Amino acid sequence: MKTGILFFLSFIFFGALTSGAQELKKIIGDAETQTSYLFERIGRSKALWISDARNKKKPEVVSPRSVTPDGKLIMVASKDWTSGFFAGELWYLYELTGKDQWKANAEAFTAKIEHEKVNAGTHDMGFKIYCSFGNGYRLTKNGDYREVIIQSAKTLAKRFNPQTGCIRSWDHSRDKWDNPVIIDNMMNLELLFEASKLTNDPTYSKIAVSHANTTMKNHYRPDYSSWHIVDYDSITGKVLKKTTHQGFNNESAWSRGQAWGLYGFTMCYRETKDKKYLEQAEKIAGFILNHPNLPKDLIPYWDFNAPDIPNVPRDASAGAITASALYELSLYSGQGKHYLEIADQITKNLTMGYRSPVGQNEGFILIHSTGSKPSESEVDVPLNYADYYYLEALLRQKNLHEKKSLF
Numbered sequence: 001m002k003t004g005i006l007f008f009l010s011f012i013f014f015g016a017l018t019s020g021a022q023e024l025k026k027i028i029g030d031a032e033t034q035t036s037y038l039f040e041r042i043g044r045s046k047a048l049w050i051s052d053a054r055n056k057k058k059p060e061v062v063s064p065r066s067v068t069p070d071g072k073l074i075m076v077a078s079k080d081w082t083s084g085f086f087a088g089e090l091w092y093l094y095e096l097t098g099k100d101q102w103k104a105n106a107e108a109f110t111a112k113i114e115h116e117k118v119n120a121g122t123h124d125m126g127f128k129i130y131c132s133f134g135n136g137y138r139l140t141k142n143g144d145y146r147e148v149i150i151q152s153a154k155t156l157a158k159r160f161n162p163q164t165g166c167i168r169s170w171d172h173s174r175d176k177w178d179n180p181v182i183i184d185n186m187m188n189l190e191l192l193f194e195a196s197k198l199t200n201d202p203t204y205s206k207i208a209v210s211h212a213n214t215t216m217k218n219h220y221r222p223d224y225s226s227w228h229i230v231d232y233d234s235i236t237g238k239v240l241k242k243t244t245h246q247g248f249n250n251e252s253a254w255s256r257g258q259a260w261g262l263y264g265f266t267m268c269y270r271e272t273k274d275k276k277y278l279e280q281a282e283k284i285a286g287f288i289l290n291h292p293n294l295p296k297d298l299i300p301y302w303d304f305n306a307p308d309i310p311n312v313p314r315d316a317s318a319g320a321i322t323a324s325a326l327y328e329l330s331l332y333s334g335q336g337k338h339y340l341e342i343a344d345q346i347t348k349n350l351t352m353g354y355r356s357p358v359g360q361n362e363g364f365i366l367i368h369s370t371g372s373k374p375s376e377s378e379v380d381v382p383l384n385y386a387d388y389y390y391l392e393a394l395l396r397q398k399n400l401h402e403k404k405s406l407f
């Protein structure tokens, strides 16, 4: 009798596992079909490519980024902060499927961004280089990719100001800020940690730790929500003001900023094993997940304090980043089971409610993301970074449920 029950339960359990694996296979298959459609759109829409209008000599456009309000594909040059996400998606499709076709495409799109390794005019080096070359190196151990990662970290390190203890974010709008640091910048630290591991030179990880500690001290409110921008005096290092650019107002919690912080501090814990980063990530997760304005489907509105909630746009990119971060946090935290369940739920909800039908939306995978609501730019549209973190979340989900390591 007992054996019979055991057999029955195993049947149910393995049946559920198999159907879960089949569902995931179908979702990944759809993502492949949709990305193939995106390639078709890239090939056909050269005339519509949008590059930097201020730049007289038009740079080569290297990556799809989004769609215009009238539905045309937006392509960007390598200097755009989002230029590395598409190459990263192609690496994830290769990792998820093992197909050489995706590897060849990933190599081709990664190569187009190499020039950025010497561009010291931006803090977005991690987004550009780590999502593309970083994933490429992780999967292939190509020595040329390794050199690009190291050079990029050297270039990024030039933006570190020992007085502020941070990497400077923006150079534009000097009339508004002296030495602005945005919460998004936490995402660039992974590149620095990697460069230190590759070179055995702690210079880069020391910069990353200093940046993380200073951000933890100055960017967070008592409720563990984050300001978007902290402006420092570049000479004395003192905080001048705390403001926003993409959030509703200076005291609001811009959704993607909360997600960047969650992801960034979780990653800092992975790299340092310093418990204070783990605690910070747990507190940020608490702010996001317990917020009364977090919708039932767990995909945030563009700002947690946006007026007119619930009649405001969502930001699926913030949902995807949060899901991916929670998968990683589930490995380290005492609340791991809870985080894993929530990450699964967010990923499922993105899949069920935020995916583009195959063959639409110029080939992007997710819809309903918001780039910058205050400037009415890229509101309720597909965005390449939403797709990147969604694929990363799917990959993390697959590996965790198959009891494989994430890193």
Ligand code: GLY
Pocket (backbone or CB within 6 Å): 081, 184, 246, 256, 371
């Ligand atoms: N780093 C820019 C953004 O999150 O929109």
